[in-house]
Amino acid sequence: MPGRQPDGDILEGDIHDRIVGSIYRQAEAIARKVVAGGAGRQGARSPGSRVIDWDQRLDDILTSRLWGYPIMLLLLGIVFWITLSGANYPSRVLASLFFGIEARLSELCVRLGVPGWFHGFFVFGVYRAVAWVVSVMLPPMAIFFPCFTLLEDLGYLPRVAFNLDRLFKRAGTHGKQALTMSMGFGCNAAGVIACRIIDSPRERLIAILTNNFVPCNGRFPLLITLATIFMGGAVMPAYSTAVAAAVVVGLVLVGIAITLLVSWLLAGTILRGVPSSFTLELPPYRKPQVGRILIRSLIDRTAFVLQRAVTVAAPAGGIAWVLANTFIQGKSIIAHAAAFIDPFGRALGLDGFIIMAFILGLPANEIVLPILLMSYLSAGKMLEVESFESLRALLVEGHGWTWLTALSMMLFSLLHYPCGTTLWTIRKEAGSAKWALIAVILPLLVASAACLGVTWLARLLGMR
Numbered sequence: 001m002p003g004r005q006p007d008g009d010i011l012e013g014d015i016h017d018r019i020v021g022s023i024y025r026q027a028e029a030i031a032r033k034v035v036a037g038g039a040g041r042q043g044a045r046s047p048g049s050r051v052i053d054w055d056q057r058l059d060d061i062l063t064s065r066l067w068g069y070p071i072m073l074l075l076l077g078i079v080f081w082i083t084l085s086g087a088n089y090p091s092r093v094l095a096s097l098f099f100g101i102e103a104r105l106s107e108l109c110v111r112l113g114v115p116g117w118f119h120g121f122f123v124f125g126v127y128r129a130v131a132w133v134v135s136v137m138l139p140p141m142a143i144f145f146p147c148f149t150l151l152e153d154l155g156y157l158p159r160v161a162f163n164l165d166r167l168f169k170r171a172g173t174h175g176k177q178a179l180t181m182s183m184g185f186g187c188n189a190a191g192v193i194a195c196r197i198i199d200s201p202r203e204r205l206i207a208i209l210t211n212n213f214v215p216c217n218g219r220f221p222l223l224i225t226l227a228t229i230f231m232g233g234a235v236m237p238a239y240s241t242a243v244a245a246a247v248v249v250g251l252v253l254v255g256i257a258i259t260l261l262v263s264w265l266l267a268g269t270i271l272r273g274v275p276s277s278f279t280l281e282l283p284p285y286r287k288p289q290v291g292r293i294l295i296r297s298l299i300d301r302t303a304f305v306l307q308r309a310v311t312v313a314a315p316a317g318g319i320a321w322v323l324a325n326t327f328i329q330g331k332s333i334i335a336h337a338a339a340f341i342d343p344f345g346r347a348l349g350l351d352g353f354i355i356m357a358f359i360l361g362l363p364a365n366e367i368v369l370p371i372l373l374m375s376y377l378s379a380g381k382m383l384e385v386e387s388f389e390s391l392r393a394l395l396v397e398g399h400g401w402t403w404l405t406a407l408s409m410m411l412f413s414l415l416h417y418p419c420g421t422t423l424w425t426i427r428k429e430a431g432s433a434k435w436a437l438i439a440v441i442l443p444l445l446v447a448s449a450a451c452l453g454v455t456w457l458a459r460l461l462g463m464r
Contacts, residue, residue, distance in 0.1 A: 129317020
């Protein structure tokens with residue numbers, strides 16, 4: 001497949017782009033004279049026959065300024081719609097299964113006469129956190145990853161990077177940042193490592209510091225769950241899935257917009273410089289290989305992320321149980337901490353328990369929601385939430401959540417600091433703890449400002 005200039009047109013005065021563009025035009029002209037496409041598959045062609053280049057025709061549509069972005073949004077929306085449509089029932093089945101096992105474990109603990117703290121710590125803390133992570137995360141991931149991998153296997157994702165390249169160039173950064181940002185949808189740590197493809201240290205740092213603003217695997221389940229419960233639940237059932245999918249797509253667009261904005265600010269301030277240029281090779285479209293898609297999506301991605309989430313959720317669930325069941329002056333430690341930071345949380349449209357969940361969820365984004373639900377209950381354990389409806393009842397009736405609370409939490413989850421794995425990766429890739437610290441402070445400021453602005457505007461307009 002011939003290379004194409006990522007900006008669509010040769011930049012005026014850019015000698016590098018002029019040379020590369022000239023080389024590719026000559027190569028394409030030579031190829032048209034000597035290559036007879038499809039002869040081996042369709043038989044010999046007459047000298048005057050015209051060979052249709054379907055790759056080029058598809059690219060003329062998928063990478064055009066007019067249709068490229070709408071098609072990109074449509075495909076993303078379809079992926080989320082399929083995920084939302086298929087994840088609810090399997091989640092209920094898994095929750096019923098795991099909480100049924102929990103009941104048997106509790107009976108066993110009572111029969112054996114184990115101490116109450118042991119029973120609570122391992123069953124209501126460790127086991128229940130793991131059960132929550134698996135039942136909530138596994139179905140969306142098992143659907144989302146194969147769909148996303150299918151687009152990748154077809155050769156469409158490089159076209160997404162091609163479409164976004166001109167935006168990053170206008171933001172004063174390297175066009176390859178579009179590729180590293182796309183990697184961040186799978187895992188932000190992988191996206192940070194992918195920044196090695198950027199030669200300029202300045203532009204590589206910008207890509208590293210902003211990769212966190214696109215949602216990774218660990219944040220998609222929370223976004224999908226809250227969008228389904230609050231935004232999808234606010235409309236007629238026939239339209240709920242489409243509305244929830246549109247909300248998640250909108251949040252992804254917000255993340256991309258924030259990535260561009262922060263990149264532009266960094267490129268114009270502490271990391272000022274002239275953006276480099278490059279030529280992006282668009283690979284040919286390929287027939288999807290179902291076996292490879294299933295292996296890469298279910299084993300390499302779903303199983304890997306789920307294993308990491310469970311590994312982190314188990315001790316985190318135990319720690320959260322201890323904090324929720326250790327009392328000082330009649331209140332648990334987690335309640336004292338939540339009360340202390342509650343004014344800050346309320347200003348952002350959240351509350352102290354939500355902020356504490358994000359703090360305790362630093363090891364992995366996957367455990368934020370389970371920790372929050374555990375913290376909300378005075379008994380220090382999570383309810384047996386078997387469906388989105390029961391989860392909505394817990395949040396709305398039990399703790400006064402509104403659509404504004406849900407939106408603020410989704411925004412904060414989208415934009416807040418990276419997980420522990422990503423921060424460690426940033427420390428290694430940037431070669432300094434200073435940049436890892438900036439990678440915490442910068443997103444925290446952005447997330448706080450976004451939530452504060454949305455909450456202030458909603459309250460000003462009387463929309464709560």
